[in-house]
Amino acid sequence: MTHRTEEVQGKASMINTTHLSLTPLAPFDYQSTAQSHGWMELAPNAWDKERHALQRVERLSTGQVVLLDITSTGSVEQPEMAIEVHHAGELSPKDRREVTAAVGRIFRADEELSEFYALCRERGGPWLKLTAGLGRVLRSPTVFEDAVKTICTINIQWGGTKGMVKRLVNAFGEQYPGDPALRAFPTPETMAAATPEAFAVAARLGFRTPYVHTLAQRIASGELDLEALRNPALPTLELKKRLLSIKGVGNYAAATLLMLLGRYDELAVDTAFRQFVGHKYFQGQYPSDKEAQALYADWGRWKYLAYWFDIWQSFRES
DNA sequence: TTCCAGGGGTAGA
């Protein structure tokens, strides 16, 4: 991953703009990656359809809150992303590195998928499309944000998930100084500082309320280090065990978080999975979870990606 | 008003 920086000073505003760039591993399909997951629609993310830009408010480790505007300036084979950072005051070299690292993580800029692409080529047909830079599933800069959002997908329709995440951001996220209506995803410390009662009233997460609040408290107190789960040396089974030890995380959420951590061994069995597999492979009948999972068994450690883009292609064809 | 969603925890077998 490489980056270069230049700075442009705004003239009429207290907000300055810094231009950064990021070069992901090729092949890389920027737009398909951004639209690969509903995460694009969850606050503080927003997708600008006309400019094909992903916008997001980010709180840096210094406490500075900035607005990111991310677009593609390259091609699939020679990819490059432009990152406009709107911020008050200065943006230090450390801040710039933090921003490019966050964007790199969101887009999985350094994720190596050649083994998955080789399997897609063996299959041929519609799977060949994936080898043109698809296969990256959008995620968040922190494991905490992904964990909270995953818990907010449990037993609820997508509109409900969007509403819950938006309430969390509006109630506990820090404001962007250039537009107080825009906020960053809240830190564990901010959520943990609220009483359970105040948290429940503000977020309205239903039965997920104690799961998310307790998770924030455990991280804020130092008892739990979710970022440590990004360690590639951790065996997947150990990682899954640690995820399942989090209250509110069961088999579905653990498989989703494994995928977000770059481990594709497990399928997230939920209503969408059962409906899709039943419709496409079992003449509309719901198979057992074992039968459904067996469909993707020979994808080995790439099962989740195979399923995810199987449903993604069906969606695009319909 | 009723149903149920992109499930999970718990108890009991």
Place this chain on the structure above:
DNA sequence: TCTACCCATGGA
């Protein structure tokens, strides 16, 4: 390991 039951919330 499996099943039954309950769990808040909000959209259809």
